[in-house]
Amino acid sequence: MAFQAEQKIKSQILHALGTDQIFRLLSDPEVGVLMKTLGLLRNLLSTKPHIDHIMGLHGNQIMQVCLYHIVHLFVCRMCNH
Secondary structure (H helix, E strand, O other): OOOOOOHHHHHHHHHHHOHHHHHHHHOOOOHHHHHHHHHHHHHHOOOHHHHHHHHHHHHHHHHHHHHHHHHHHHHHHHHOO
């Protein structure tokens, strides 16, 4: 639904969920929840104007969450070796 939607609809989706809820979902320890939330973000960020708009509003938070997961994955892999 979100992938081909207009920017107005994408903004309404973000508003309805709330950025706090999206970031809580991105921090969920359940991998399935994380993957679904990342899929939603991918669909919301489907064109350059949409990416620019949403990243302009929430880019710092999105990048912090991505960095957290990258570091967490790295640490987990290092602990298993």
